Amino acid sequence: MKLSKAPRWFACFYMLVLLLLTTTGCADNIIVLDPKGPIAEQQKDLMLISTILGSSVIVPVLILTAIIVWRYRDRKGRKAKYTPNWEHSTKLEVIWWGIPIAIIAALAVITVRSTYALEPSKPLASEKKQLTIQVTSLDWKWLFQYPEQGIATVNDVKFPEGVPIRFEITADSPMNSFWIPQLGGQMYAMSGMAMTLYLQANQQGEYWGSGANFTGKDFAKMYFNVESTTQEDFEKWVNKVKAESPKLTLEGYKQLAQPAASGVKSFSAFPEGLFEKTVTKYASSHHHGMSSKDMQDMQMKE
Known part of the structure; x- marks a missing residue:
């Protein structure tokens, strides 16, 4: 059975709200995000930075995917430009190759520095005796x-x-x-x-x-x-x-x-x-x- 537009929008909205409530309810149980020591605090920062950098690629891609699917869907009176012979855009190539390369480079630098700083056998600086x-x-x-x-x-x-x-x-x-x-x-x-x-x-x-x-x-x-x-x-x-x-x-x-x-x-x-x-x-x-x-x-x- 094919649903009308209103029920479909309601279903999508309901799933989004349910997902947000579920992930919010689990947040208190993620103890790795509640650090109580210097090592865990640095590791939490590393996870957050990596997540943010990764999301800077994933989120725009997901948004663009939804926009493209909506804009170029098959419908009457479609106004999207039809360019069957299009094959190259230097500007787009720079964007979808340059941004990921920059993010990977940033992650590489962060990973190398964190690997050294968080070496597990490295003594912790402290005035107190270990x-x-x-x-x-x-x-x-x-x-x-x-x-x-x-x-x-x-x-x-x-x-x-x-x-x-x-x-x-x-x-x-x-x-x-x-x-x-x-x-x-x-x-x-x-x-x-x-x-x-x-x-x-x-x-x-x-x-x-x-x-x-x-x-x-x-x-x-x-x-x-x-x-x-x-x-x-x-x-x-x-x-x-x-x-x-x-x-x-x-x-x-x-x-x-x-x-x-x-x-x-x-x-x-x-x-x-x-x-x-x-x-x-x-x-x-x-x-x-x-x-x-x-x-x-x-x-x-x-």
């Missing part, structure tokens, strides 16, 4: 070790606000991806490799962390709690873990590494050099962001 947290991806859980504090946790990570965090990331399981969306982009966790990722939270709060790479049956349960606190609260939490939590033994780690989902756990101690042994037992020589001296130190600790 905190090292060693991250091990297991089936299907995350183990966090605090080498300076001597404690460990499962699926729960805490750190002070405004302090640069050096995450050293590996896996004792299939490859996964470590991700705290509001603090920065993801970093792969791979067996036999030690990856380095610097992040920082600029304010106190609770954030969401997750594995971003499919690893099997309980992949959906592989998320962890992230909390940025004051320095005083962080030290109280460390002391509480030391006083109330059991120790993680080597045998306990072997059981923890077995494929199974897990809740939040904490340990007052862990085997010395556990992270280093996890990395080096797979005999890989590739380490992103870790110097040869770091790896030699790992070997000496065994």
